[in-house]
Amino acid sequence: MKGDAIPDGDHIARLCGGARLDEDGHVTGACFLLRAKEEYLSVNWLELLARNDRAAQLAGVRQALSGKGMMLGSSARLAVLSVGEMRDHIRRESRDARALRVRHEPEPNDPSHTGIFDLEPDADLIADLIAETVRETFPARG
Amino acid sequence: MSAGETVATSPDATIISRLIPLDYDYYRRNVSTHSHEASMVPCMSYRGSGDSLGHPQPGSALWGDFRQSDGPSTAPVEAETIKEISAAVAGIASIWCRESKTSDYLRQSLSPPTTATNRPEESLSGLVESIRRDPRLRFRERLGTRLARLIEISREEQPEQAPPALASVRGLIAFLAANQGLKYPTVVLTPDGNVRVEWRQGRDRHFAIEFLNDIDVRFVVFASDPKRPYKVARVAGQASLDSVMTLVAPYRVRDWSAEQDEKRPGE
Numbered sequence: 001m002k003g004d005a006i007p008d009g010d011h012i013a014r015l016c017g018g019a020r021l022d023e024d025g026h027v028t029g030a031c032f033l034l035r036a037k038e039e040y041l042s043v044n045w046l047e048l049l050a051r052n053d054r055a056a057q058l059a060g061v062r063q064a065l066s067g068k069g070m071m072l073g074s075s076a077r078l079a080v081l082s083v084g085e086m087r088d089h090i091r092r093e094s095r096d097a098r099a100l101r102v103r104h105e106p107e108p109n110d111p112s113h114t115g116i117f118d119l120e121p122d123a124d125l126i127a128d129l130i131a132e133t134v135r136e137t138f139p140a141r142g
Numbered sequence: 143m144s145a146g147e148t149v150a151t152s153p154d155a156t157i158i159s160r161l162i163p164l165d166y167d168y169y170r171r172n173v174s175t176h177s178h179e180a181s182m183v184p185c186m187s188y189r190g191s192g193d194s195l196g197h198p199q200p201g202s203a204l205w206g207d208f209r210q211s212d213g214p215s216t217a218p219v220e221a222e223t224i225k226e227i228s229a230a231v232a233g234i235a236s237i238w239c240r241e242s243k244t245s246d247y248l249r250q251s252l253s254p255p256t257t258a259t260n261r262p263e264e265s266l267s268g269l270v271e272s273i274r275r276d277p278r279l280r281f282r283e284r285l286g287t288r289l290a291r292l293i294e295i296s297r298e299e300q301p302e303q304a305p306p307a308l309a310s311v312r313g314l315i316a317f318l319a320a321n322q323g324l325k326y327p328t329v330v331l332t333p334d335g336n337v338r339v340e341w342r343q344g345r346d347r348h349f350a351i352e353f354l355n356d357i358d359v360r361f362v363v364f365a366s367d368p369k370r371p372y373k374v375a376r377v378a379g380q381a382s383l384d385s386v387m388t389l390v391a392p393y394r395v396r397d398w399s400a401e402q403d404e405k406r407p408g409e
Contacts, residue, residue, distance in 0.1 A: 019330060022330065023328070028340055030332050030333075033338075036334055071300070071302055073303075122378045124360055124362050128348060128362050128364070
């Protein structure tokens with residue numbers, strides 16, 4: 001349901017465009033920066049798509065993103081993060097013990113759509129901390 | 143440019159919005175002897191063709207005016223100052239063409255009208271080519287190649303990825319030219335197209351700079367606390383690209399971002 005907190009034991013995936021990855025394809029903090037006027041960072045809730053099948057989860061994310069008309073670039077990656085690890089890391093390491101909220105924000109054509117809230121202030125510092133918690137990445141195009 | 147064109151025609155709102163503050167010190171030293179402009183700065187804009195960097199070219203029509211130095215409003219200029227303004231614009235225009243002292247955002251807005259899709263990339267292509275030839279940049283070829291690749295990716299991923307912002311690229315160039323001892327950084331784009339560079343050697347050696355334009359930057363530092371090295375200090379802020387290295391000096395950022403002294407003490 002919209003607004004529900006995503007369980008700390010679950011995982012999220014973030015589409016990381018190729019221009020925000022380093023030359024070797026590794027995630028940088030730029031992958032987690034907000035656009036101007038963006039309220040939250042868009043991710044997808046993997047366990048909503050499939051329980052313990054990463055391939056099926058990622059296929060669901062790719063389908064949802066493509067279905068929304070988003071361009072999955074040839075060098076883009078999907079970064080997978082543990083919700084609990086990310087939130088713990090930010091709470092522990094940020095200057096203000098930031099408690100990020102990860103909330104379900106379903107859209108009609110993207111039911112697993114989710115938001116990471118409370119990135120401001122110091123959103124760039126928080127973005128660099130989030131990047132430290134990326135567990136694994138996969139090609140965005142599959 | 144005639145004196146009449148310069149000020150007496152009362153530039154319309156569009157032109158006024160394009161006025162660019164110029165180098166007031168240069169103006170004071172070389173042109174102005176009038177006291178009534180003490181709180182005003184000379185401004186200039188142009189109509190006509192510009193080169194890939196947004197500089198006016200021969201044949202461009204130049205416009206001069208004065209602006210209050212402490213506010214955005216323009217002020218009427220008396221007839222006797224027209225000649226003086228013309229001289230100011232002519233003198234400063236030559237400086238402006240050589241130096242980058244004005245707001246790149248405004249300069250970009252002065253570029254001649256082209257189609258929305260090709261204007262940024264045409265300008266960027268020219269800028270990237272100039273980077274490859276810039277003797278001040280130690281990694282000019284690699285940087286040029288990387289920026290060309292980022293342009294290519296932004297083309298492929300639009301509209302999710304904005305192309306590199308011209309002002310931001312200029313900021314990067316100015317910063318690297320002024321800090322030639324730095325290692326080649328990771329160069330990426332923010333979603334909105336600003337260039338962000340990063341030097342990283344682990345969780346306690348991280349330094350990132352986002353170039354907001356050709357003057358301002360945002361920076362992030364993760365470093366060993368200067369007083370308690372077992373703790374990690376984390377700092378973020380905004381500064382001018384001229385002062386950011388001074389501001390982060392207490393965190394010994396150069397220890398890992400500069401070519402020399404790459405190792406930790408004792409290693």
